[in-house]
Amino acid sequence: MSAHNNNKTAPPSFKFSFSGQTETGHVRSRNEDSYACVPEQNLWVVADGMGGHDSGDFASHTITEQAQKFIQQQTLDSSLLILEENLLHSNEIIRLKADKLGKNITIGSTVACLYMWRNLAFILWAGDSRIYRYRDHTLQRLSEDHSYVEELVKMGKIQPSEADSHPAANVVLNAIGIDSGVVIDIEYFEIKNNDLFILCSDGLYKDLSEQTITTILQNNESPIDELNHELIKAALDVAGSDNCTVVLVKACLENEDD
Numbered sequence: 001m002s003a004h005n006n007n008k009t010a011p012p013s014f015k016f017s018f019s020g021q022t023e024t025g026h027v028r029s030r031n032e033d034s035y036a037c038v039p040e041q042n043l044w045v046v047a048d049g050m051g052g053h054d055s056g057d058f059a060s061h062t063i064t065e066q067a068q069k070f071i072q073q074q075t076l077d078s079s080l081l082i083l084e085e086n087l088l089h090s091n092e093i094i095r096l097k098a099d100k101l102g103k104n105i106t107i108g109s110t111v112a113c114l115y116m117w118r119n120l121a122f123i124l125w126a127g128d129s130r131i132y133r134y135r136d137h138t139l140q141r142l143s144e145d146h147s148y149v150e151e152l153v154k155m156g157k158i159q160p161s162e163a164d165s166h167p168a169a170n171v172v173l174n175a176i177g178i179d180s181g182v183v184i185d186i187e188y189f190e191i192k193n194n195d196l197f198i199l200c201s202d203g204l205y206k207d208l209s210e211q212t213i214t215t216i217l218q219n220n221e222s223p224i225d226e227l228n229h230e231l232i233k234a235a236l237d238v239a240g241s242d243n244c245t246v247v248l249v250k251a252c253l254e255n256e257d258d
Helices: 055-067 076-101 148-154 210-218 224-238
Strands: 014-023 033-038 043-050 108-117 120-126 130-135 138-141 185-190 196-200 244-253
Touching: 014 033, 014 224, 033 055, 033 244, 043 055, 043 196, 043 244, 055 076, 055 108, 076 108, 076 120, 108 130, 108 196, 108 244, 120 130, 130 210, 138 210, 210 224, 224 244
Parallel strands: none
Antiparallel strands: 014 244, 033 043, 043 108, 108 120, 120 185, 130 138, 130 196, 196 244
């Protein structure tokens, strides 16, 4: 943002490089993922649609098309309110589409959003698309899956390592479009120089372990577009069992020599 804080303790200002890429994978016949990069509004989004025929496409693209309309406000509270209303509006559009299809059809889409405000990174999500942060050679998951297996892990019924191979691994408990009372989780984190944020659909982390993702990040000094390509290629090389979408956003201090 260009607005300057006149306080002596003005927060550091960051610039962001980014890359968004998606692949259908080797198993699915169509790509129901979608992503939006809206750098002029400091917003990045990944959506993973679900539903028969072209319904998943419709759901995920509704979210990313609405994201493109987001306009950052003068205050943080107003910006977050508009962003949340944006997602709720997507929820209404998708539910209207489902009503028109009839026969108790449910369509929807997970969503993972990253919104930057000065020195803070806000994440908003519904479903099991994830947001990670890679900092100091360490990968940390920032979002918590809204999924059946995540609940089983929390209850101690299965180990985290068993979650992705569980028969119910695809059961999502929350997503945009599946309920009028959708729940959107939100968290925020302070940004540090060289933080790399990774937004992804489940096609990345179900085929690649977090350790493998970390290894790729540690061993790759390539430009951000090439790094993104390497992550998706690795998932496709292992299995490509689902659509795979990755958005990378790297934060760099605007005045590192200050």
